[in-house]
Amino acid sequence: MAHLTLPEVDANASWARTFLVEDPTLDITGQEFLVWQIEYYAHVLHKNWTTFWTGAPSASPPVSDSWGDAFSYFLDGVDQMVVSYSTDPAYAAYNGGEGSFNATGTWWNGTEYAWRTIYGIGIVAGSRHRALDQEFEQWFLSGAVQSQIPTTEWEYPANQSVVIPPSADFSYAIPTGSLVPLNNFTTPAEVGSSLLGWVNTWYDLTVGHG
Numbered sequence: 001m002a003h004l005t006l007p008e009v010d011a012n013a014s015w016a017r018t019f020l021v022e023d024p025t026l027d028i029t030g031q032e033f034l035v036w037q038i039e040y041y042a043h044v045l046h047k048n049w050t051t052f053w054t055g056a057p058s059a060s061p062p063v064s065d066s067w068g069d070a071f072s073y074f075l076d077g078v079d080q081m082v083v084s085y086s087t088d089p090a091y092a093a094y095n096g097g098e099g100s101f102n103a104t105g106t107w108w109n110g111t112e113y114a115w116r117t118i119y120g121i122g123i124v125a126g127s128r129h130r131a132l133d134q135e136f137e138q139w140f141l142s143g144a145v146q147s148q149i150p151t152t153e154w155e156y157p158a159n160q161s162v163v164i165p166p167s168a169d170f171s172y173a174i175p176t177g178s179l180v181p182l183n184n185f186t187t188p189a190e191v192g193s194s195l196l197g198w199v200n201t202w203y204d205l206t207v208g209h210g
Helices: 006-011 028-045 049-053 067-075 088-094 130-140 188-205
Strands: 019-022 106-108 111-114 179-181
Touching: 006 028, 006 049, 019 028, 019 067, 028 049, 028 067, 028 106, 028 111, 028 188, 049 188
Parallel strands: 111 179
Antiparallel strands: 106 111
């Protein structure tokens, strides 16, 4: 759906009932969408984020336990929209489903916003095998490994010298430069200190309230 806005979903019961989200108490994608929604309401709309979740039960987004379950329901046609990733259309094209579905961020006043997912790798404090740990990190960041990331994890490689294989055809994905990352409005420390409270509030508003 082009130029989707979350307030539109909130105001349209039929859209809300088919907008599948993941449970942020169980799933990292659900957590990231919750933070996305909170930052979007706080810094773009300047509204209370909880209003998105407090509609009548018949107008509330359905909740799935995991991204895998949610995406399966979406592919089966159970729901029209699912919280997922901007590279999904490239995945579909790679697997013979060109144009079978599209991706969008959330828009406002002509600007498209989204949450940038960043996966990291690190060394645990106190490791007794630091040299081996560092060797593994360097191997993982090598071109040999990173060149496989686009068509296995369907993510952009962390190693920026790696060229995305033409077979991945990320032209079907949302161009990263067209999105304003909502991550820019906060810091990892601020998210980390607030996340538990946000998740608990979400639970009280949805699962706990129901």
